[in-house]
Amino acid sequence: MREARRYRLPPIAFGLGTVILAFAVIEVLIRADVISQYVMPTPWQVLLSFGRVVAEEDIPHRFLATAGECLAAGALMSVFGMLLGVALYRFRLLRAATETWVAAFAAAPLVLAYPLFLVIFGRTAWTIIMIGFLSGLAPVALKTLEGLTGVRPALLNVGRSFRLTPAQQFWKVLFPAAVPTIFVGFRLGFIFALINVVGVEFLINFGGLGQLINELAERYDLPGTYAAITFVILVSVLFFIALEGIERWLRPAS
Amino acid sequence: MSAKVMPFAPQATMEMPILVVEDVVKRFDTPEGPLTAVDHMSFSVREGEFVSIIGPSGCGKSTLFSVLGGLVGGYEGKVTIEGQPIAGPHPAIGMVFQEDSTFPWRSVLDNVAFPLEIQGMSRADRYARARHFIAMVGLEGFEKRFPAELSGGMRQRVSIARTLAFQPKILLMDEPFGALDEQTRLLLGDKVLQIQQQLRQTMLLITHSISEAVQLSDRIVVMTYRPGRVKRIIDIDLPRPRSIDVVSSEAFGRYVAAIWSDLRDEASRGMNDAEARQRSSS
Numbered sequence: 001m002r003e004a005r006r007y008r009l010p011p012i013a014f015g016l017g018t019v020i021l022a023f024a025v026i027e028v029l030i031r032a033d034v035i036s037q038y039v040m041p042t043p044w045q046v047l048l049s050f051g052r053v054v055a056e057e058d059i060p061h062r063f064l065a066t067a068g069e070c071l072a073a074g075a076l077m078s079v080f081g082m083l084l085g086v087a088l089y090r091f092r093l094l095r096a097a098t099e100t101w102v103a104a105f106a107a108a109p110l111v112l113a114y115p116l117f118l119v120i121f122g123r124t125a126w127t128i129i130m131i132g133f134l135s136g137l138a139p140v141a142l143k144t145l146e147g148l149t150g151v152r153p154a155l156l157n158v159g160r161s162f163r164l165t166p167a168q169q170f171w172k173v174l175f176p177a178a179v180p181t182i183f184v185g186f187r188l189g190f191i192f193a194l195i196n197v198v199g200v201e202f203l204i205n206f207g208g209l210g211q212l213i214n215e216l217a218e219r220y221d222l223p224g225t226y227a228a229i230t231f232v233i234l235v236s237v238l239f240f241i242a243l244e245g246i247e248r249w250l251r252p253a254s
Numbered sequence: 255m256s257a258k259v260m261p262f263a264p265q266a267t268m269e270m271p272i273l274v275v276e277d278v279v280k281r282f283d284t285p286e287g288p289l290t291a292v293d294h295m296s297f298s299v300r301e302g303e304f305v306s307i308i309g310p311s312g313c314g315k316s317t318l319f320s321v322l323g324g325l326v327g328g329y330e331g332k333v334t335i336e337g338q339p340i341a342g343p344h345p346a347i348g349m350v351f352q353e354d355s356t357f358p359w360r361s362v363l364d365n366v367a368f369p370l371e372i373q374g375m376s377r378a379d380r381y382a383r384a385r386h387f388i389a390m391v392g393l394e395g396f397e398k399r400f401p402a403e404l405s406g407g408m409r410q411r412v413s414i415a416r417t418l419a420f421q422p423k424i425l426l427m428d429e430p431f432g433a434l435d436e437q438t439r440l441l442l443g444d445k446v447l448q449i450q451q452q453l454r455q456t457m458l459l460i461t462h463s464i465s466e467a468v469q470l471s472d473r474i475v476v477m478t479y480r481p482g483r484v485k486r487i488i489d490i491d492l493p494r495p496r497s498i499d500v501v502s503s504e505a506f507g508r509y510v511a512a513i514w515s516d517l518r519d520e521a522s523r524g525m526n527d528a529e530a531r532q533r534s535s536s
Contacts, residue, residue, distance in 0.1 A: 152353065152355075154351045154352075154353040155355060157323075157351060157355070158349075158351070158355045158357075160325060161323055161324075161325070161343050161347070161349040161417075162368070162369045162372055162420065163343050163372075164372060168372060172368075172372070173357070176359045177357070251358075251359040252361075252400070253358055253359055253360075253361075253400035253401070
């Protein structure tokens with residue numbers, strides 16, 4: 001236990017030290033007027049604005065709104081992305097016909113289609129969730145496909161030699177073997193989903209932190225804007241910690 | 255003592271063979287045309303016997319392994335286990351693969367308990383049986399470890415324990431120690447020998463190592479290089495129970511020399527063929 005902590009602590013300390021050093025450098029550059037304080041507030045000003053933003057801007061509610069939309073988009077993206085990936089793995093014709101399209105879909109600037117989603121879903125959280133879901137779908141599907149096709153034949157042969165049913169072969173061998181790659185897809189998909197969720201909140205001025213960033217920027221409250229961006233980063237950090245936990249639960253040796 | 259080298263002939267066996275391979279032919283379609291990997295191979299294995307199949311690289315040993323394990327179909331001839339023809343993986347056959355086939359996400363205990371979990375055995379029973387076989391392969395104390403924390407030799411022992419836990423009638427192994435160094439191979443060979451003697455387990459080993467085959471086997475089937483045919487079947491008349499000391503005996507050396515004289519021409523053909531292919535592709 002003590003041994004494990006000894007290996008874990010230095011990277012954490014180094015990471016935190018690097019962030020503090022970067023903030024200190026930015027603070028100095030802004031105070032020395034190398035970076036204009038009309039463009040970027042000092043990290044110290046951002047830090048001081050946290051209390052005000054939390055108290056005045058209903059942060060808990062907005063934080064939960066954005067986190068909830070991300071969770072819904074992430075859940076849809078994971079389920080349907082994996083199903084699509086499995087379908088591409090199982091049906092060669094489908095894969096040959098559509099793999100390039102799916103890859104191209106991953107690079108499509110879906111956020112620009114928000115007026116279409118507004119027409120379909122109205123100015124509701126569903127517009128935000130659906131854009132988040134669709135933007136994260138392709139990476140999950142492609143990484144699921146990559147994970148499944150990359151499973152070593154020897155592992156599949158073990159399953160066959162023990163006469164596993166197709167369902168057992170999938171859940172006991174294929175899926176756990178592909179988990180590390182599938183989770184890379186989840187991480188990528190989640191990044192895409194979060195960017196789009198916050199982006200659409202900003203664009204349609206609805207929902208959680210994206211809307212707050214919009215409002216604070218409109219008011220030219222720069223420290224508040226950066227404080228709100230920090231909460232978006234917090235959402236991302238929380239989801240990444242949760243994903244890591246789920247992955248470790250599914251693959252204890254990862 | 256001299257090596258009893260016999261030309262291939264149907265064996266007059268005292269006991270009923272548990273595994274019979276009759277006139278098996280396996281062809282593959284390749285861009286250069288059909289390739290016969292296994293050509294009219296016939297041999298049998300008696301219960302409790304240790305038989306090795308030896309041949310140069312590319313002679314079709316692994317194809318034969320897949321045929322016997324029911325992993326490939328579409329072959330001519332017949333493979334029967336206790337008189338029943340096999341069509342697909344058979345419950346009487348347990349397979350140990352050349353490559354590392356342990357599940358990286360499962361501990362040693364859960365790897366070995368895997369086939370028992372599939373059979374629906376209760377957690378307590380399957381862990382008890384898995385512990386028994388883990389101890390048998392000498393991995394006591396490593397039950398909670400994951401494959402990434404083990405050496406290559408230890409991982410192969412996990413694979414062997416997992417297949418033994420399945421309690422197959424025939425243990426089929428495809429060069430299980432192929433990726434290991436010579437000393438580890440000898441020691442693991444000795445471990446397999448002890449297990450075989452303890453369980454009276456019928457074993458069929460595919461190998462390209464002459465010394466490994468002689469150390470372990472009651473009989474050795476020598477294969478030709480492409481197409482893979484039975485060149486000779488050699489009875490190994492070394493004392494049982496056998497230990498690792500057998501490798502330093504005079505008789506062991508004679509068997510190795512006899513098999514090498516059979517294999518030398520085949521191995522040369524294989525090497526020349528590989529070089530010719532290398533030249534034509536460059």
